[in-house]
Amino acid sequence: MKKSGICAIVKNEEKYILEWIAHNILIGFESIVIYDNESDIDVSNLISTLSYNIQIEVIKWPSKEGISPQLSAYNDYISKFSNKIEYTAFIDLDEFIFIKDGIKINDFLDKYSEIGAAISMNQLCFGSSGHEDYIKDLVTRRFNHSSPLSFEENNYFKTIAKTKNIENILDCHWVELNEGNYINSEGQPLLREHSHKGKANNPSHQNLILHHYILKSKEEFAMKRSRGGVISPTLNGRLSKYDENAFASRDSAYQTKYKSSDEHIQKLVAFMKEIAKSEESKSVYSKYYNFI
Numbered sequence: 001m002k003k004s005g006i007c008a009i010v011k012n013e014e015k016y017i018l019e020w021i022a023h024n025i026l027i028g029f030e031s032i033v034i035y036d037n038e039s040d041i042d043v044s045n046l047i048s049t050l051s052y053n054i055q056i057e058v059i060k061w062p063s064k065e066g067i068s069p070q071l072s073a074y075n076d077y078i079s080k081f082s083n084k085i086e087y088t089a090f091i092d093l094d095e096f097i098f099i100k101d102g103i104k105i106n107d108f109l110d111k112y113s114e115i116g117a118a119i120s121m122n123q124l125c126f127g128s129s130g131h132e133d134y135i136k137d138l139v140t141r142r143f144n145h146s147s148p149l150s151f152e153e154n155n156y157f158k159t160i161a162k163t164k165n166i167e168n169i170l171d172c173h174w175v176e177l178n179e180g181n182y183i184n185s186e187g188q189p190l191l192r193e194h195s196h197k198g199k200a201n202n203p204s205h206q207n208l209i210l211h212h213y214i215l216k217s218k219e220e221f222a223m224k225r226s227r228g229g230v231i232s233p234t235l236n237g238r239l240s241k242y243d244e245n246a247f248a249s250r251d252s253a254y255q256t257k258y259k260s261s262d263e264h265i266q267k268l269v270a271f272m273k274e275i276a277k278s279e280e281s282k283s284v285y286s287k288y289y290n291f292i
Helices: 017-027 043-048 069-081 103-112 218-227 236-238 246-251 262-275 279-285
Strands: 001-011 033-038 057-060 084-091 095-099 118-125 157-162 166-168 208-212
Touching: 001 069, 001 103, 017 043, 017 095, 033 069, 043 057, 057 103, 069 084, 069 166, 084 279, 095 103, 208 246
Parallel strands: 001 033, 001 084, 033 057, 118 208
Antiparallel strands: 084 157, 095 208, 118 157
16 A cells, blocks of 8 residues: 555646656655546646656546536545555645655654544645746746735645545545544644635644645636636536636735745756656657756
């Protein structure tokens, strides 16, 4: 059994997948399962050009009217991997997990394995950093302005949980457990708002933080709007996830300068070059990164 894995659903995110995969391998995840929700460029083909030493599986996941692509994918994952992956993080491709002091994910999980079945990962939302257009570079380097930690939206969290303890997933933020409790990333019992079970009353950004690059540049957000979301059970619902004011209203609040780790960026760039070193990989990913 693998100790740690990630489950994600994607749609037309080929510009970001190499950085996201490389980051998650670097922090120690042993498995990544990606549900491909009708991407224009086949995700299996994108990943097949890479050289990596963890388990990566792509599952085609077409939309069905009346069924949430995201939640149905998550629950399909539980049925397939609960006895194969001990812990699973349910995150998106615009979300990056950072752990204090560069601790690897398995070591982090070992600290809390006896006291919690699910751990909340509070987000820190990032804005456009003034970028109008897409640039062929790292997401984690391009966008360095975030909301303040105290910003209410950062009370929302995503979940990493013992896979076998998950009974059901009814929301992209939280899971329903058949045994055990939720804790925050400091090991304290998680207190959740009654109005939204994916929002913490005692958020923690100390030991683990989830960088959420929700906007990116204005051009990229327009592409995100046209692509729509993946959680609504209806096509109209998915396409109307972001209204025309979503960018400006958020970006104006995401103006706190954030200093990324130069060491992590250097390691990430080097590792991306390593796993995309074949000529086939270079021909694919040089379209999206100026250093490949």
